[in-house]
Amino acid sequence: MATLANERTGKRRRGGASWLGKVRLSLGLKMVLVLIFLIPTLFPMFWIIVSSLKTNLETHTVPVTFLPKNWTLYAYHEIFERRNFARYMTNAMVVSLATTLWGVLVAAWSGYGFARYDFRFKPAIMAFVLIAQSFPRILLVIPYFQMANTFHLKDTYIALILAYSTFIQPLCLWIMKEYFEQIPRELDEAALVDGASPYRAFWDIILPLARPALGATAIIGFLTAWNEYEFALVLTSTEKVRTISVAVASFIGEFTTEWNLVMAAAAVGTLPVAIIFLFFQRQLMQGLTGGAVKG
């Protein structure tokens, strides 16, 4: 998060010196190398789009065509009209937004505490927060599945929101804590000396300064929640609250698969995160590298 603060306060570094130094690779060679890596990186995305615009017959025809012979939006029409895709999108949206809002709220409040105070067990708690972000979810789904059954929470938003909070909460907490640590302590100290309570200092002085971090945290949280698969797979059995991840995967049939539908589902399911990604890629990249690089 260091860079998040840097961006606000001043210049950003113009990229480090080249390790190739004065010996220059010709520009052409560099571009060729970039393309060698870029083409396989982009090809699967191209293939999703192309396949989704084919007819079912054409996806099951050899030789495989690299562009559709008959361009059609049939697959998109089909997933919304007959496969209830709007429902899955809404579900994913509700669960991701609720989890993220809740996560950012708690993270802003508690992150400030972790950034400003020292107390017993703090290093242990922080280590736990760090681990919890990439905890093996496949282990966690087992007790969550049973609890959902016990408390009749299967196929409810609340079960998914609680389950998603297991990784969204620590993720948001960590990012917010990192950000608060970038804000000079003198600011809240001045308020405290003036007789404000720590809560006032937090609410009136620190939180307004942290607004960009709240946004970045929310974006990262939302993306992470939207992309989840394990919990959604295990905690939903009907389309009532099923999210797009599960829906996309469930389009794959045992014997025949309508690949144009699957690919259309993949494209539509990715669209919201793609939009967020393209609009906020700078903040995202800074949020991602935060903590790992302290330059």
Add this chain to the structure above:
Amino acid sequence: MSVTGRAATVSERTSVRRSKPKTRIHPFLFVAPSVLMLALLLVLPIGQAFLRTFLSDAGWGMDNYVRAVRDDHLARLALRHTFLFAFFSVVGQYLIGFAVALLLNERLPFRGMFRVLFLLPWMFPAVVPGITWRWIFDGLFGVLNEVLYRVHYYDQTDIPTAWLGQTSTALAATVVANVWRGFPFMMVLLLAGLQAVNGELYEAASVDGASRLQRFRDITVPAMRGISMVAILLAWIGSFMNFAIVQVMTAGGPANASEVFATLIYKNAFLYADANYAATLGILLLLLLMIPGGLYVRQTMRSNR
């Protein structure tokens, strides 16, 4: 909870003004919601899962662990596959990520655009890379086989390979999908690391007549050690417990040829309805992640000081 350090000096100052030092409660009130959530949502369920690992048809005891370690040849197979999957994923992600990071650290037209394009695979929902690569690898109508025909890797009479349908290539195919999804994150971290290297070091070295290979070896490589370690550990942890890609591409098949720990746990819990044994495998997975996890925590906490 004791308040120490600079916060304490502040509280002393304010307590003079207020005469009643209530400050000790503040850190607690700030931190409590988060700690409470983590305890309820994570510690409790993990504890529950851990307890049940000691429960089997034979009653309480270590039976599940004995079964997992001694009797279950599938668990051993899955362990092997998990290591292979994680190892080749990390190697692939790191090498490609580093190569792309080095390229994008050069002066290039459209560098910003390239950076965004290379990061694209990272944003996909976990299941999408799996199904997309499953479609690409499809034996009958997959585009990979079509390309191999066109470049005359196959003769017209050859039967195309069912990459996901044969035991010898299924696991490797899942690694390809995982490398595709994972290398962009590696690239971002390594690029940030490269850009943090002090440019004057390179200048000084070239003044002293160091060749470009020497500069790479003596400046870039040591400077990238810390960030590389974090990136590799994160990639290892993520790959080691990966579920979505393998589940969606092969579900562990054919004939368990791509069975990894996560898919085996899922099978035991939800297909064989043996949640106690599945939880046992889950705890073993957690144990296997403790060393990389501990190293990652240590590295991150240290750079946080």
